[in-house]
Amino acid sequence: MQSNSDPSLQSSTAADQQLVEGLLVRAHSLAALITLLIAVVFGILVSLQFVLPDFGGDSLPSWGRMRYAHTQGIMLGWLGNAFLAFLYHAVPILSGRAVTSRNLGLSLFALWNFAVMLPGWALVLAGVSQPLEWAEFPLVVDVVVIVAFVLAAIQFLPPFFSRGFENLYVSSWYIIGALVFTLMSYPMGNIVPEFVPGAAGAAFSGLWIHDAVGLFVTPLALAILYYVIPATTGRPIYSHFLSMLGFWGLFFLYPLNGIHHYINSVIPMGAQLTAILASFLLGVIVVIVVTNLMLSQRGAGLIPRDIALRFASMSVVFYLIVSLQGSVQADMSFNSLTHFTDWVIGHSHLAMLGFATFAGIAGIVHAWQRLPAVSYNELALHWAYWLLVVGISLMVVDLTVAGIAQGQLWQGDAPWLESVRASQAYWIVRSLSAIPITLGFVLLFFGLLGNSKEAATSLKIERSTAGVELAGVGGSGVAPALRMSYLVASLAGIGFFVLSVALLGVIPLRALQQQTASLAPAGPLLLTPSELRGRDIYAREGCAYCHTQQVRYTEADLARFGAPSLAWEGRLDYPHMLGTRRIGPDLARAGNTRPAQWHLVHLFAPRSVVPLSIMPAYPQFFSGAPDRPRREALDLVAYIESLGRERELAWPDGEVAGRAATDDERALMSFNAPELNAHPARTRPRGNALVLESPGSTVGGVDSWQSNCTGCHGEQGRGDGPAAAWLQPSPVDLSQHQYQSSLLADILWNGVHGTSMPAWRELSPAELSSLVSVVQSFSEVETTAGSPQSLPLGAEAYASHCAECHGDNGDGNGFAADSLPIPIWPTDFTRERLSVAESLRILQNGVEGTSMAPWGDRLSESEMVAVVHYVRSLYGSALNSGVADD
Amino acid sequence: MISAVIVISFLVLAAAFALAYLLWPGVRARVERPKYLFQQQLALYEEQCRNGQQPAREPGDED
The missing domain is CATH 1.20.210.10 (Cytochrome c oxidase-like, subunit I domain)
Known part of the structure; x- marks a missing residue:
């Protein structure tokens, strides 16, 4: 123990007078x-x-x-x-x-x-x-x-x-x-x-x-x-x-x-x-x-x-x-x-x-x-x-x-x-x-x-004062100088x-103001009151400490997130949300990337939809479940949905004037990016998918499945993952569905627009190929054909009630397919076959969260059975059913 | 351009300071003087502390 305990220094009088x-x-x-x-x-x-x-x-x-x-x-x-x-x-x-x-x-x-x-x-x-x-x-x-x-x-x-x-x-x-x-x-x-x-x-x-x-x-x-x-x-x-x-x-x-x-x-x-x-x-x-x-x-x-x-x-x-x-x-x-x-x-x-x-x-x-x-x-x-x-x-x-x-x-x-x-x-x-x-x-x-x-041993330091004598040297003019x-x-x-x-x-402020004036679309798109409240929540919860809102002018950012951020994109950000750390991905283009429902589930229980996520959960924004959001949750999701919206509305046609107005190398880098939003989960229209080698080993795909898919589809692919109950349409029970590889590749590459099924373009072709094999391995769909006698009845009922959405050939490309009230693409029966039981259940009850209506009160039981047999018979009928189909 | 101005300004100031220090012993002594004064102040303070006479406020320092 060491101490300084000189009594003379303890008196209040002395203390009052101390220099220190x-x-x-x-x-x-x-x-x-x-x-x-x-x-x-x-x-x-x-x-x-x-x-x-x-x-x-x-x-x-x-x-x-x-x-x-x-x-x-x-x-x-x-x-x-x-x-x-x-x-x-x-x-x-x-x-x-x-x-x-x-x-x-x-x-x-x-x-x-x-x-x-x-x-x-x-x-x-x-x-x-x-x-x-x-x-x-x-x-x-x-x-x-x-x-x-x-x-x-x-x-x-x-x-x-x-x-x-x-x-x-x-x-x-x-x-x-x-x-x-x-x-x-x-x-x-x-x-x-x-x-x-x-x-x-x-x-x-x-x-x-x-x-x-x-x-x-x-x-x-x-x-x-x-x-x-x-x-x-x-x-x-x-x-x-x-x-x-x-x-x-x-x-x-x-x-x-x-x-x-x-x-x-x-x-x-x-x-x-x-x-x-x-x-x-x-x-x-x-x-x-x-x-x-x-x-x-x-x-x-x-x-x-x-x-x-x-x-x-x-x-x-x-x-x-x-x-x-x-x-x-x-x-x-x-x-x-x-x-x-x-x-x-x-x-x-x-x-x-x-x-x-x-x-x-x-x-x-x-x-x-x-x-x-x-x-x-x-x-x-x-x-x-x-x-x-x-x-x-x-x-x-x-x-x-x-x-x-x-x-x-x-x-x-x-x-x-x-x-x-x-x-x-x-x-x-x-x-x-x-x-x-x-x-x-x-x-x-x-x-x-x-x-x-x-008692004190205290401070015994021999001080060197050598050189102090120098204090006087230097001439009278040196000190003032x-x-x-x-x-x-x-x-x-x-x-x-x-x-x-x-x-x-x-x-920089002036330069950025000039860039904004010359490149921004006319008339800023103001945030709604709900989005503004959501922005406040985003700020107070420190979201910007894990998610940046700036796509940088680097090749890596360009490839991963898309076109780099222009100055005008933050012209209404008081204060800015650029951020200095990425634990989660950049959110500058988060809007229109995932459905609002996914965001709500992700906020309530992040790991239910993204098993590897470390994002904090925000159950306090809900009344007990993601389908019972409070205003905070809705506001926050509204704000997230607004991110990148203004640029997206301008891209690419609206940006022609801006592109023409600048010769700034980096602004041009942003204008000339291959795509505005390169988020790998963002859904795209069907049809333009990666061609996968066949067949992938399930060994490599199991890990991807565990990391990415179990939250919604469950461990065994039965559509009973932790998040399943909160999503509409519900995640598919893969045991009741049989897919051709080309369709699965399409779904994995492009996602299913209008549902919580994201695209998985960030996975390598080998991983995707393996994942296709894993998904196919879950299928328990019977391959037996129905009674041939029922097919004409089924075909007739199908033509009357189903073809306008699912297409005359059952390829999901009916004339009403692209104008459905809920824009989810109808099932392509030529590449997807459902079990009889699942087909009947859907036909009877419809699919919540989609435009598929219940037909139980409009078709007789025999008609429904006939339709089921008919659509199942279409599986594999497409002439060009893709690569490596089974 | 602006970067060059910064570099040159700083280097000129630093070089002028260094040259004055190296060329004029008087400057050298003056520049180094505070470190010796500081040692004196420390020695004085600790000496007074050891003797139970911590330096006191001057009258003008009172609240």
Whole structure:
């Protein structure tokens, strides 16, 4: 046990006079640790639902809401409080003056924790939020955050102004920079996207995504590292020159990085290239910073003894890795592989839980050790260190590898669910990594609150003051010149920030507005009130965190989703829903891809229709069953159905004018895409199917069957899967149907329009061929012919009552087939044969959800039997019945 | 074009800073001075803490 327990420092009088506000250091440290543990719990729950999607059921807030609470909790709750705790310790020592006011400090503490964190969490969990990455707290909380940052600036900046710029230590510069630049950038990412739609809003959002890390978290973390390392080693940092070079480099270049979150999007290429270039340059700057920090630790050992230095040292390592990762993933081709994957999630965890958290812990521990009358358990802190190093390293390596695996699958033509299946093992490891991480944080908590059992051994650091004599050298003109140069650099830094907003926000906004004006169809198609309500639900439940709404300008996206998104497609999106992660597929063209009924079942019980799905279920939107949807469900489905509708209505004829109005290479890439909506499940008209090799082995098809078909058709193909009861028409009982291979190939390739049977074009020809064999293997249809005497009667009744839809030849191509009230293609009896019992049942009762009416009250029993025998006799009668038919 | 302006601006500023640092010992001393001042401040603070005299607010710092 370690403690500082000098009685003289415990009197209230002395405490009132202390330069360092110990009370506020303690208060913010404890708030930091408590909010950290809460935010981690949200993270664990979110992580577990990847592996066990129904974990928690109705007892927990939805996945998206917890995701919002997790990220804001880590950034504002944990890191915000940790940084404030450190500032109350460091600013008075760095500046030689107390912070502005203790009462102001108490107000700031109350504001930060009881007017930002608590209401912020309560509101997002209640569904009041913004669907914006790192800006999830709603606008009302954003206003309070801005007020808090103003108070923080008033609290911490004045002490620095009492001495010349030229004497400011690098940590002071980072603190000043963080407070000033965060104040400028926070409104840009949290408020502007509410008023700037679509991709232009995303450009501002992208600036904040990066500035939150680059101008708030990183500078304060580096301020801690530059403070703690010399304070614990007892030696000055290696080079103040390099540290200042890094400081200016960071503040000049970080704001220019933002758009690298939207590479290959519709945002103008000039802005993207600027961000890519700045990202590369920033990598160089980080190498300079890290070299300086590492050289400053020389002699402290690879794993320093001092626990604060140990955390700081590992933070430096994490900083190097995460920054080089950031530079590499801004590369256009690498980005097209890793973006939207778990690579990015690993990267952000390395930044926030690795680099920033370790720096935050170093700052808290260092300040805590120097508080009067506190104790701490050093052993617990050492254990916390190792558990966190192991846990975070495991998580980041796991997610990085997962991201590469996902990216490779997305680059190819593997079904989307293959990437979900391939990710499962990685997601389990990610959840397991939460064990050491959580234990580490718990030990950190108890380590700092550990009881004192011994007297203080305290701080015995031999400080090197060699070089202080240099303070007087330099001539009388050097100090003013240096002061002036720092002033110029400060103004230039602010200028670069303004430049970044102009280059990466305002100019793209104007370019996108121009593109919208020249390419958009006249008169926007407004969303209905129901669709607007659905959009709000989509936003508050965090759907955009798993589904993007941007088809990127990459070959992979073009092949998988269709024509890349044009700027005007998001012109009514306040705020934008572009998204930065794909766990499920892109939804920019979700409308008209699946029937509404399928969506309702999918929302109620996702795995009933997609067995491999990990999407959260939303039973709260229903009154107990998918066929009893509440307004929320109907609104949400209405919104999903609206996605891509306006472009679809314009495609392709309506876009002729737009195509002619542009010579932009990428806009033309979108116009010239082979199809607008390449979603492999989207149904198409019958007749144009892949020719399959015959016969496929059932061995390979069983897996496809299990993964894709059992939800509706059941394990044995009897049409009794978990979703069957909720679908109309009901899934076919395959034991009662016999299909020719060519028809099955047609159905699998094109789907059955008007039903929940999607197309399966994402499966390979070999898989489809095997699936055909599996489906055919379920058939128990008798092949015996009926009585020949009944055929004339059957033919007559058929001609009178059935041929207008099913066609004279029974091929489903009657003259009324394409004008049925429910547009589902009639059965083609030449390639599909039903059992006698099934045929009679259908003839008697009709088929709910289709235009097939019941004929039980219009035909006699003998007529129905005759019709059944007649249509069964048509099987195989087509001249051209396809390839490999049986 | 804009990318080139950014690169050149930053490199010019960095080069000017580096040249001044390398060529003029006075600048070098001034640039490095804060890290020594910081060590002094740390030493002073911890010395006072050890002696039970944590540095106090100055009168003007009072609320």
